[in-house]
Amino acid sequence: xxxxxxxxxxxxxxxxxxxxxxxxxxxxxxxxxxxxxxxxxxxxxxxxxxxxxxxxxxxxxxxxxxxxxxxxxxxxxxxxxxxxxxxxxxxxxxxxxxxxxxxxxxxxxxxxxxxxxxxxxxxxxxxxxxxxxxxxxxxxxxxxxxxxxxxxxxxxxxxxxxxxxxxxxxxxxxxxxxxxxxxxxxxxxxxxxxxxxxxxxxxxxxxxxxxxxxxxxxxxxxxxxxxxxxxxxxxxxxxxxxxxxxx
Amino acid sequence: xxxxxxxxxxxxxxxxxxxxxxxxxxxxxxxxxxxxxxxxxxxxxxxxxxxxxxxxxxxxxxxxxxxxxxxxxxxxxxxxxxxxxxxxxxxxxxxxxxxxxxxxxxxxxxxxxxxxxxxxxxxxxxxxxxxxxxxxxxxxxxxxxxxxxxxxxxxxxxxxxxxxxxxxxxxxxxxxxxxxxxxxxxxxxxxxxxxxxxxxxxxxxxxxxxxxxxxxxxxxxxxxxxxxxxxxxxxxxxxxxx
Numbered sequence: 001x002x003x004x005x006x007x008x009x010x011x012x013x014x015x016x017x018x019x020x021x022x023x024x025x026x027x028x029x030x031x032x033x034x035x036x037x038x039x040x041x042x043x044x045x046x047x048x049x050x051x052x053x054x055x056x057x058x059x060x061x062x063x064x065x066x067x068x069x070x071x072x073x074x075x076x077x078x079x080x081x082x083x084x085x086x087x088x089x090x091x092x093x094x095x096x097x098x099x100x101x102x103x104x105x106x107x108x109x110x111x112x113x114x115x116x117x118x119x120x121x122x123x124x125x126x127x128x129x130x131x132x133x134x135x136x137x138x139x140x141x142x143x144x145x146x147x148x149x150x151x152x153x154x155x156x157x158x159x160x161x162x163x164x165x166x167x168x169x170x171x172x173x174x175x176x177x178x179x180x181x182x183x184x185x186x187x188x189x190x191x192x193x194x195x196x197x198x199x200x201x202x203x204x205x206x207x208x209x210x211x212x213x214x215x216x217x218x219x220x221x222x223x224x225x226x227x228x229x230x231x232x233x234x235x236x237x238x239x240x241x242x243x244x245x246x247x
Numbered sequence: 248x249x250x251x252x253x254x255x256x257x258x259x260x261x262x263x264x265x266x267x268x269x270x271x272x273x274x275x276x277x278x279x280x281x282x283x284x285x286x287x288x289x290x291x292x293x294x295x296x297x298x299x300x301x302x303x304x305x306x307x308x309x310x311x312x313x314x315x316x317x318x319x320x321x322x323x324x325x326x327x328x329x330x331x332x333x334x335x336x337x338x339x340x341x342x343x344x345x346x347x348x349x350x351x352x353x354x355x356x357x358x359x360x361x362x363x364x365x366x367x368x369x370x371x372x373x374x375x376x377x378x379x380x381x382x383x384x385x386x387x388x389x390x391x392x393x394x395x396x397x398x399x400x401x402x403x404x405x406x407x408x409x410x411x412x413x414x415x416x417x418x419x420x421x422x423x424x425x426x427x428x429x430x431x432x433x434x435x436x437x438x439x440x441x442x443x444x445x446x447x448x449x450x451x452x453x454x455x456x457x458x459x460x461x462x463x464x465x466x467x468x469x470x471x472x473x474x475x476x477x478x479x480x481x482x483x484x485x486x487x488x489x
Contacts, residue, residue, distance in 0.1 A: 048447050051439070076449035088444040092462025101458060102448035109449070141462075142444075162448065 018223035034220035077109035079165030127160030148175030185211025267323035277301035297321015
């Protein structure tokens with residue numbers, strides 16, 4: 001589904017990713033772990049097409065198409081979802097309006113019929129319930145006045161409504177209390193654990209991986225993947241720290 | 248009322264397109280609206296042809312008036328309000344001016360609290376692209392015995408291009424000593440992070456900008472009788488700019 005080869009990227013002319021390669025097939029859940037400054041968030045933003053993140057070499061292919069050649073909204077329509085580490089507050093724009101526009105823009109781009117208001121609300125209600133989020137919060141402006149945990153939960157509700165093929169979740173576990181972590185973990189499993197979908201989890205800690213079992217774990221250090229393995233690698237990292245493993 | 252052709256030296260015309268003013272000169276007499284004591288008045292004004300509109304509004308004791316203004320049309324569009332408030336009167340202005348290309352749009356207000364206990368609220372939002380100029384000059388004048396005056400000016404402008412210009416000058420002239428006169432002004436650009444966030448969810452760049460600008464302008468038409476029509480006109484104009 002996603003093939004990254006020898007990816008090099010810079011932020012403000014500073015090289016961050018230095019030859020990263022990764023292959024994710026449909027039906028797989030991958031976790032990328034690594035110390036601060038390793039390039040984890042940069043990887044997610046490069047794949048999401050955020051301005052300011054410049055690819056200097058290498059390629060990323062998503063379902064056979066050149067991902068790096070697409071605009072951010074085209075990547076979304078192609079089935080890529082980026083869960084933000086710091087979801088953005090947008091005063092004045094309600095969650096419901098935002099998500100309906102987003103979903104219908106994607107559907108139009110794919111040549112599908114847009115959903116009516118009623119159809120959309122039905123989906124939204126279902127996903128909000130799945131993530132145990134109050135419908136009232138969906139009517140409020142996007143993330144405005146939400147706690148850190150509520151913002152992350154809102155990201156997962158968005159993911160449920162948009163129903164992507166590939167989700168890249170950047171530290172979705174940070175800022176969550178234990179109950180919210182379980183809810184979010186269950187949400188990821190029920191929305192994304194399908195034979196035709198894939199997930200790339202970016203995280204510092206083992207704890208999210210207790211709820212969302214990865215098939216593969218990779219260690220990212222200094223802009224490259226230095227070690228790959230199964231779920232046991234995450235536990236090793238937790239026990240021994242990055243310094244030893246990444247060395 | 249101005250009888251001779253103004254020049255840029257006059258503060259009220261400083262940012263104006265003087266050539267356009269000269270072409271429209273002499274101006275017809277200002278429209279005069281008098282709301283009697285206890286009366287109510289509401290008007291929505293859409294300036295979409297490029298003209299200079301001058302309105303003198305007098306509110307009698309306890310009268311209330313709400314003006315909603317959408318200033319969007321023509322190379323030069325100016326809306327000038329002179330409002331006089333008598334005791335306990337209430338004036339509300341909700342205005343949006345949206346311009347692109349080389350448009351020069353202005354909203355000039357003078358709100359005089361002539362007697363005690365009147366309230367005035369002005370909310371003005373400007374969205375400017377290209378090399379357009381949007382100006383708000385708003386003076387609140389409080390007479391010596393107009394105690395318990397309560398006035399507020401809330402002015403914000405959004406620049407879509409660095410080549411656009413926004414001028415904002417809320418101005419207070421207060422002779423009474425027991426008044427509340429709030430004024431705030433901000434000029435900014437669309438938040439890049441928010442734009443990217445919207446796009447990352449599949450909304451094309453133009454639509455993302457439109458959505459944010461709609462949110463920026465939303466609210467100024469609250470309470471207008473034909474709020475929906477004004478919103479729709481504003482949205483259509485925003486669509487031309489992004």
